[in-house]
Amino acid sequence: MFPWLHLLVFHLLWPHVWSFRICAFNAQHFGEKKAANQEVLDILVKIVQRCDICLLQEVQDPKGQALSKLLQGLNRQQELFQFVVSPPLGRNSYMEKYAFIYKSDKISVRDQYKYHDNDTKKPDVFAREPYVVRFTLRYADLQDLVVIPQHTVPDKADEEIEALYDVFLNVTSHWRCNNLVFMGDFNAGCSYLSKKKRRTLRLYSDPKFHWLIGDDIDTTVRESTTCPYDRIVVYGEELANLVNSAGIYNFTKELGLTEAEALKVSDHYPVEADLKLKYSSAHTLLPSVILIVLSVLAAGGTKTLQ
Structure with missing residues (x-):
């Protein structure tokens, strides 16, 4: 009777492809001084806005003013981006934060916690403990995603990456979720982590963990260095099978x-992975569609959709 209705329902129920991008970026001493440089801030906005979830590291912003300025730049045209940030992490007087900036139209934060390594066999192994965040990807076939950040101390990179396996055990016992992403500046290359040493690490030897950024990818900005410091590691076949591509964003x-000019922004390039997710718009559009259909039926079917 109403052929347009069949087309509308088909459009709602038919899954759409969402190219979902998750990024990790060591923004190198990101604080008020760097945020006050408008040229640098504009470049940071261009870098971060490409990502659905972006992990920023080396955030040194005690008052939160640098992150607020970055968010203002990101939301200049549309109130879309939000962030969640860890407490200051570190030893002695040197402290950093992990900041997760995400697009709030399809993503929300479900839970978060700071990992405590005081009860492990080797207490206080992390200088900057992972701040674990569990995201909900609304309307997607993959709705649950846990991100585990890590910025290692360079000369302790092997010990901290090895301890990430204990974090994995903790997270999977804490939450029933098998979609995990480990990412950040692992210092996983050159003189800090040899290939021989890496083979002994549980996060590498366990075949369920997939290292998306290979040893052949240079994540440093300086032309004089060629090191795969920054990494993304995903756990589980389901998540690994959704990865469409992975690499660096060479903003230079x-x-x-x-x-x-690039080094004023950072001496690292962001690493990123693109996932192909399926989602349906039915959840967001269906209430409005029901009202339209009811109004058309109440008018005796004389109205049509424009």
Whole structure:
């Protein structure tokens, strides 16, 4: 009787493809001074806005003003981005935060906690403990995603990466979720972590963990260095099978910067992974559609959708 109704229902129920991008970026001493440089801040906005979830590391922003300025830049056109941030982490006087910036139209934070390593066989192994965040990806076939950040101390990289397996055991006992992403500046290359040493690490030897950023990928900005410091590791076949691509975002090349200009932003490139997710718009549109259909039926079917 109403052929347009069949088309509308088909459109709602038919799954759409969502190219979901998750990123990790060591923003190198990101604080008020760096945020006050408008050129640098504008570049940071261009980098972060490409990502659905972006983990920022080396956030040194005690008052939160740098993150607020970044968020203002991201939301200049649309109130879309939100963030969740860890407490200051570190030993002695040197402290950093992990900040997760995400697009709130399809993503929300379900839970979060700071991992405590005081009860492990080797207490206080992490200088900056992982701040674990559990995200809900609304309307997607993959709704639950846990992100575990880590910025290792360079000369302790092997010990801290090895301890990430204990974090994995803790998270999977804490939450019933098998979709886990470990990412950050692992310092997992060059003189800090040899290939021979890495083979002994549980996060590498267990075949259920997939290292998406290979040893051949240079994550450093300086042309004089070629090191795969920054990594993304996903757990489980289901999540691994959703990965469409992974690599770095070379903002020097993509934004037409000189090396000197790029180094004002960071000495690291962001690492990122693109996932192909399926989602349906029915959850968001269905209530409005029901009202439209009811109004058309009440009018005796004389109205049509424009």
